[in-house]
Amino acid sequence: MPDTAAGGGRDTLVAAVDWGGTWIRVAAVSAGRVVRKDRRAKPPSLAEQYTTVAGMVLRTTSGLAQAPAAVGVGLAGVVQDGVVGTALNLGFTDGTDVAAALRPHLPLPTYLLNDAQATALGVAARWPHGTTCVLTMGTGIGGAVIRDGSLEPGLGGAGDFGHVVIDAGGPHCPCGGTGCLEALVSGRVLAEAANVLAEQGSSPLLAARARGGRMLHAGDLRDAAEHGDDRAAGVLDRSAAALAAGLRTIVATHDPHHIVLAGAPLAPDTWFGRAVRTHWDRTRPRWARTQLHHVGDDEDAALLGAASYALGRSTGTRPGS
Numbered sequence: 228m229p230d231t232a233a234g235g236g237r238d239t240l241v242a243a244v245d246w247g248g249t250w251i252r253v254a255a256v257s258a259g260r261v262v263r264k265d266r267r268a269k270p271p272s273l274a275e276q277y278t279t280v281a282g283m284v285l286r287t288t289s290g291l292a293q294a295p296a297a298v299g300v301g302l303a304g305v306v307q308d309g310v311v312g313t314a315l316n317l318g319f320t321d322g323t324d325v326a327a328a329l330r331p332h333l334p335l336p337t338y339l340l341n342d343a344q345a346t347a348l349g350v351a352a353r354w355p356h357g358t359t360c361v362l363t364m365g366t367g368i369g370g371a372v373i374r375d376g377s378l379e380p381g382l383g384g385a386g387d388f389g390h391v392v393i394d395a396g397g398p399h400c401p402c403g404g405t406g407c408l409e410a411l412v413s414g415r416v417l418a419e420a421a422n423v424l425a426e427q428g429s430s431p432l433l434a435a436r437a438r439g440g441r442m443l444h445a446g447d448l449r450d451a452a453e454h455g456d457d458r459a460a461g462v463l464d465r466s467a468a469a470l471a472a473g474l475r476t477i478v479a480t481h482d483p484h485h486i487v488l489a490g491a492p493l494a495p496d497t498w499f500g501r502a503v504r505t506h507w508d509r510t511r512p513r514w515a516r517t518q519l520h521h522v523g524d525d526e527d528a529a530l531l532g533a534a535s536y537a538l539g540r541s542t543g544t545r546p547g548s
């Protein structure tokens with residue numbers, strides 16, 4: 228593979244991977260812009276995930292003017308010293324060296340970081356001063372902290388807001404705790420709630436959609452609420468209150484200038500996004516001056532951040548770390 232990293236210019240081609248609990252997204256990135264991208268559903272087995280990621284990277288970067296110099300992988304899990312500390316939604320064993328596991332399929336320098344940290348790096352330049360906290364909502368809840376444009380990872384998991392405790396007597400969380408934000412509200416939890424409402428027959432719209440054995444997802448719950456379904460709206464409203472409580476904890480611990488909400492479910496024009504903001508406005512600390520923002524999936528922040536991280540690591544400049 229030609230060493231196109233020589234010189235390490237910003238227009239060096241880098242491959243980026245956003246490895247989530249439901250989707251795997253891959254992009255070819257140059258000069259801070261996505262030049263080509265692909266998205267596939269995450270296969271169930273870990274072996275298939277490795278070959279899928281490698282195949283997507285090779286296909287997405289083939290035929291371009293230059294070969295990729297490096298691969299940046301943002302992964303839905305805690306990453307410590309380049310290895311997986313834990314990735315509850317992907318099935319990795321703690322301590323997995325993902326870069327080493329990918330190497331037989333993908334002979335490129337590969338750099339791993341947490342996916343919410345990748346998202347944070349992707350938007351860091353928008354708020355170069357002060358503290359910015361990022362909270363992502365997909366299959367799970369993630370987060371990251373940026374201070375003066377640089378990532379503050381702690382020992383790897385700083386800002387993993389999915390595991391702030393909202394209800395100490397609440398449901399069990401795979402992290403070992405109880406009542407974590409992620410155990411109360413996440414794409415997975417909302418999907419489970421949608422399927423329960425459909426089974427109970429208490430939501431006609433959800434029951435109709437589940438006919439034929441289709442498994443429902445969080446978007447079905449949102450659709451039901453937007454069509455006036457009180458049960459679905461009740462679930463989403465309680466979840467939004469939990470998420471707003473999580474925002475209070477972020478303010479209490481970081482008092483950030485900005486909180487960036489990332490992910491389609493948190494968009495301000497959705498039923499859930501509006502409910503989160505309503506609860507936040509009602510319950511925010513009186514002194515809090517933190518501003519809320521939203522970053523949509525179409526902005527590719529996680530991919531751009533993973534690419535930036537890989538470029539920095541491969542050239543020794545380590546942006547945002």
Ligand SMILES: [Zn+2]
Nearest residue numbers: 390400402407
């Ligand atoms: Zn937890």
